[in-house]
Amino acid sequence: MPSGLIQLLNNTGVSHEIAAKMIFYPIACLTLLFAISVVTSRNIFHSALYLALTLIGVACVYLYLDAEFLAIVQILIYVGAIVTLFIFTIMLTADISTVPFGGIMRRTLLSAIAAIGIFFILIKVVSKTTWQAAGAGAPSLGLPELGRSLMTKYVLPFEVISLISLAALVGAIVIGKARKK
Amino acid sequence: MVTLAHFIPLFPFLAFLTNIFFGRKLNKASALVSIGASIVSLGLAAYTFLSLLKGQGSYTLFKWLVFGITSLDVGVIVDPLTCMMLFVVLIIGTLIQVYSIGYMHGDKRFSRFFAYMSLFMCSMLGLLLADNFIILLLFWEGVGLCSYLLISFWFEKPAAAKAGMKAFVTTRIGDTGLLIGVFTLFFSAHTVHFRDLAALQSSEPIFMIAALLIFCGAIGKSAQFPLHVWLPDAMEGPTPVSALIHAATMVAAGVYLVTRCFGLFFAHQPALIWVGYIGAFTAIFAASIATVNNDIKRILAYSTLSQLGFMMLALGVGGYSAGVFHLMTHAFFKALLFLCAGSVIHSIHTQDIREMGGIYKNMKVTGATFVIASLAISGIPPLAGFWSKDEILSETLHSGHPVLFAIAVVTSFLTAFYMFRLIFMVLFGGARSKLHPHESPGVMTVPLAILAVFAIFVGFLGSPFMHNVFQSFIHFGHAEGTAHHAPDYAVMGLSTVIACLGIGLAYLFYILGNKILPAGVRARFTPLYNLLYNKYYIDELYDAVLIQPLMRFSRFAARFDNGIIDGAVNGCARATVVLSNIKSWIDRCIVDGAVNLTANTVGFFSSVLRRTQTGYIQTYLLVAFIGLVFIIFVKLIGGY
Amino acid sequence: MIPQSHYLILSAALFSIGVFGILTRKNAIGILMSIELILNAANINLITFNRFSGKPADGLGQIFALFVIAIAAASAVVGLGLVIAIYRNRKTILVNKMDLMKW
Numbered sequence: 001m002p003s004g005l006i007q008l009l010n011n012t013g014v015s016h017e018i019a020a021k022m023i024f025y026p027i028a029c030l031t032l033l034f035a036i037s038v039v040t041s042r043n044i045f046h047s048a049l050y051l052a053l054t055l056i057g058v059a060c061v062y063l064y065l066d067a068e069f070l071a072i073v074q075i076l077i078y079v080g081a082i083v084t085l086f087i088f089t090i091m092l093t094a095d096i097s098t099v100p101f102g103g104i105m106r107r108t109l110l111s112a113i114a115a116i117g118i119f120f121i122l123i124k125v126v127s128k129t130t131w132q133a134a135g136a137g138a139p140s141l142g143l144p145e146l147g148r149s150l151m152t153k154y155v156l157p158f159e160v161i162s163l164i165s166l167a168a169l170v171g172a173i174v175i176g177k178a179r180k181k
Numbered sequence: 182m183v184t185l186a187h188f189i190p191l192f193p194f195l196a197f198l199t200n201i202f203f204g205r206k207l208n209k210a211s212a213l214v215s216i217g218a219s220i221v222s223l224g225l226a227a228y229t230f231l232s233l234l235k236g237q238g239s240y241t242l243f244k245w246l247v248f249g250i251t252s253l254d255v256g257v258i259v260d261p262l263t264c265m266m267l268f269v270v271l272i273i274g275t276l277i278q279v280y281s282i283g284y285m286h287g288d289k290r291f292s293r294f295f296a297y298m299s300l301f302m303c304s305m306l307g308l309l310l311a312d313n314f315i316i317l318l319l320f321w322e323g324v325g326l327c328s329y330l331l332i333s334f335w336f337e338k339p340a341a342a343k344a345g346m347k348a349f350v351t352t353r354i355g356d357t358g359l360l361i362g363v364f365t366l367f368f369s370a371h372t373v374h375f376r377d378l379a380a381l382q383s384s385e386p387i388f389m390i391a392a393l394l395i396f397c398g399a400i401g402k403s404a405q406f407p408l409h410v411w412l413p414d415a416m417e418g419p420t421p422v423s424a425l426i427h428a429a430t431m432v433a434a435g436v437y438l439v440t441r442c443f444g445l446f447f448a449h450q451p452a453l454i455w456v457g458y459i460g461a462f463t464a465i466f467a468a469s470i471a472t473v474n475n476d477i478k479r480i481l482a483y484s485t486l487s488q489l490g491f492m493m494l495a496l497g498v499g500g501y502s503a504g505v506f507h508l509m510t511h512a513f514f515k516a517l518l519f520l521c522a523g524s525v526i527h528s529i530h531t532q533d534i535r536e537m538g539g540i541y542k543n544m545k546v547t548g549a550t551f552v553i554a555s556l557a558i559s560g561i562p563p564l565a566g567f568w569s570k571d572e573i574l575s576e577t578l579h580s581g582h583p584v585l586f587a588i589a590v591v592t593s594f595l596t597a598f599y600m601f602r603l604i605f606m607v608l609f610g611g612a613r614s615k616l617h618p619h620e621s622p623g624v625m626t627v628p629l630a631i632l633a634v635f636a637i638f639v640g641f642l643g644s645p646f647m648h649n650v651f652q653s654f655i656h657f658g659h660a661e662g663t664a665h666h667a668p669d670y671a672v673m674g675l676s677t678v679i680a681c682l683g684i685g686l687a688y689l690f691y692i693l694g695n696k697i698l699p700a701g702v703r704a705r706f707t708p709l710y711n712l713l714y715n716k717y718y719i720d721e722l723y724d725a726v727l728i729q730p731l732m733r734f735s736r737f738a739a740r741f742d743n744g745i746i747d748g749a750v751n752g753c754a755r756a757t758v759v760l761s762n763i764k765s766w767i768d769r770c771i772v773d774g775a776v777n778l779t780a781n782t783v784g785f786f787s788s789v790l791r792r793t794q795t796g797y798i799q800t801y802l803l804v805a806f807i808g809l810v811f812i813i814f815v816k817l818i819g820g821y
Numbered sequence: 822m823i824p825q826s827h828y829l830i831l832s833a834a835l836f837s838i839g840v841f842g843i844l845t846r847k848n849a850i851g852i853l854m855s856i857e858l859i860l861n862a863a864n865i866n867l868i869t870f871n872r873f874s875g876k877p878a879d880g881l882g883q884i885f886a887l888f889v890i891a892i893a894a895a896s897a898v899v900g901l902g903l904v905i906a907i908y909r910n911r912k913t914i915l916v917n918k919m920d921l922m923k924w
Contacts, residue, residue, distance in 0.1 A: 055861065064823065114806040175906050
């Protein structure tokens with residue numbers, strides 16, 4: 001939790017822990033709700049919008065985890081670029097709402113079973129593990145330090161990422177280009 | 182001197198070939214070919230006779246088959262008997278062929294008739310010249326074949342065809358006996374040559390059996406009882422055929438055979454006397470039937486049967502020369518009788534004597550020759566038949582068998598009776614129906630006249646007037662005849678009286694008491710009349726006892742063949758078809774079924790399994806995830 | 822404060838939803854969006870471990886999450902290019918119509 005917010009909350013006299021909890025769980029539930037809406041919405045456009053909302057919720061969760069930079073980046077890139085891209089594509093491929101979802105089919109049931117199965121497995125794993133206490137173990141990392149480690153210790157992945165981005169760019173153009181008949 | 186005897190049968194054979202192959206073109210000239218051939222053979226026969234007088238004997242032409250120590254030589258026999266027979270056959274044959282030009286005039290198979298006649302002449306001459314049984318048998322069969330061909334010459338008539346077949350089959354029965362006899366003789370004596378028979382004086386039973394079997398052939402060919410049934414039916418053939426073959430020559434072949442083997446018979450008296458009894462029985466049997474028959478040719482046929490019986494009787498009692506003498510005279514007057522009958526038939530176109538009568542006025546030559554021949558056969562002196570019949574009667578009398586003598590006397594009486602019955606009913610008296618008789622053309626009457634001359638004078642050869650030249654010429658063993666033949670006046674007188682009685686009775690019945698006597702006697706003795714009229718029902722007996730069972734057996738055999746044997750074959754075929762049907766079913770259903778089953782199973786499973794290939798990536802992912810979940814679940818829970 | 826496990830439960834739930842979405846959505850873009858959800862769940866995990874691990878603080882988790890975002894972007898870009906191309910070809914982007922490999 002950012003120290004500024006803690007300070008704000010301290011000033012108002014609210015126990016920042018309870019306040020944190022009281023805000024976090026609704027946000028988490030909303031995020032999940034929006035995520036469910038993404039996958040069950042009949043209208044693809046609505047799905048895209050729900051995706052945007054989900055991603056914003058995830059960004060809020062990042063805030064709680066002392067990753068402010070990443071929250072901003074998430075919003076900037078994910079919501080700002082990728083969801084926009086999604087919407088563009090939805091616009092270009094025009095059968096937005098012609099096809100209904102198809103109702104509950106056998107496949108839907110099986111998929112639900114698979115998803116719930118995975119969920120349970122993960123819950124089991126999580127519950128069986130003893131986690132470290134939620135101490136303030138790690139000081140939050142400031143942005144300069146992040147930048148510094150990005151350029152020195154992890155410069156190779158950084159360069160690779162740029163290459164990947166270039167490749168993706170070029171590839172997308174090539175694939176998406178209209179063929180001359 | 183040159184031996185030309187073996188060429189004698191050659192010329193008629195060439196005439197046969199010419200007429201068969203070129204007959205259509207030759208037409209009328211075919212008769213001249215045949216007659217010419219006969220005349221050439223007659224010349225050769227005369228030459229042979231002269232060389233015989235000069236001392237020529239039998240000779241061999243070539244060795245045919247050699248087996249072991251014996252061999253079969255083909256040769257020619259030249260002796261008095263053969264020469265005499267050659268003359269008889271050739272003279273009568275030539276005259277009959279001349280007669281046939283007139284009788285067969287207009288027939289559509291004119292040239293074929295002469296071809297067959299020539300073939301017959303060839304076969305008969307060959308038979309007479311053969312010096313062993315095998316060659317004899319060869320020509321024996323040839324003569325039988327010609328007889329068959331000529332009897333059924335008018336084969337459009339079913340009666341003629343049946344008669345031909347009857348003749349062939351009946352003589353075939355006799356021929357079987359002959360064949361077995363020849364085999365028996367060869368088996369026991371290792372020879373088939375006639376010259377060796379004379380040396381055969383042993384009295385083993387097997388030779389008697391051989392002799393009796395050979396006599397069977399004579400029974401068939403000379404129509405003795407019980408194989409006589411074919412000769413009356415053979416009258417279906419043209420009259421010249423009846424004259425030549427069935428009166429004068431072929432039927433005499435049986436007698437000739439017995440005389441050739443006389444040595445064999447003489448050595449076995451039981452066989453010889455058996456010949457005599459059969460001959461005697463045949464003689465009286467046939468004569469009795471002839472007295473009531475109404476067909477002109479059949480009367481003459483039964484007369485032939487009777488006279489052949491006489492000849493056999495003569496041989497049976499040991500009268501070798503008498504039998505041969507009668508053979509010669511009978512040939513001439515029987516041929517004449519048949520030709521006269523043929524002339525009558527040719528003129529008025531009927532054979533039933535009940536429709537004839539009073540023909541003499543219009544057919545003087547025929548009538549005169551007819552009377553001469555009848556007198557000859559009845560045995561009126563000084564005609565030919567008297568001398569020969571008298572010889573037989575005296576032989577029989579001195580043989581020691583009185584029964585045979587009695588039969589011979591009765592038969593002579595009946596002979597005179599039925600012959601003059603025939604004469605009176607045909608030539609004299611009133612016409613019984615509308616007739617238009619006219620004399621036959623010269624080509625027919627001239628042979629009649631010539632034969633009549635022979636019938637009158639040929640008997641003198643054996644008479645005491647010429648010192649029994651014939652008997653010295655033809656005799657058996659040493660000249661036993663000469664001592665015997667002091668003229669037996671008693672027998673001569675007896676035979677003349679018997680003959681006159683017969684003629685008188687016929688005159689009584691058929692001229693004087695014409696209207697009432699025959700009918701009256703018939704009414705009084707109706708059962709006897711019916712028996713005689715139906716030929717003692719012999720034909721019916723044979724039919725019932727032999728022919729019908731044989732036919733039934735043939736039909737059964739045919740049914741057996743068709744039903745069972747063919748049925749077996751058809752059954753096999755059907756079984757094969759059924760079997761192949763089963764096999765095809767197996768092949769189709771089971772074998773193919775197995776293959777199809779495999780294919781269908783694979784198809785079924787693949788149609789089930791292919792549904793996993795949906796081409797739909799989410800399905801694949803689903804399966805992968807479910808699998809993952811499943812595995813992890815198992816690991817978590819199972820704790821592996 | 823908020824225990825680590827709750828964050829992990831959140832990410833697990835998000836992940837499951839994302840899986841459900843992949844397996845269920847007929848629209849190709851819907852599938853891509855579900856993939857983004859999964860990636861975000863992973864990101865949450867990474868950030869959580871970064872916060873609670875107590876290891877030398879070089880911000881590895883955050884950098885990792887950054888890279889994941891970048892790669893998610895790249896994959897989304899390429900994926901959407903593909904979708905466009907498919908749409909041009911087949912006039913549809915429904916995956917149940919893309920069954921050329923069907924039996």
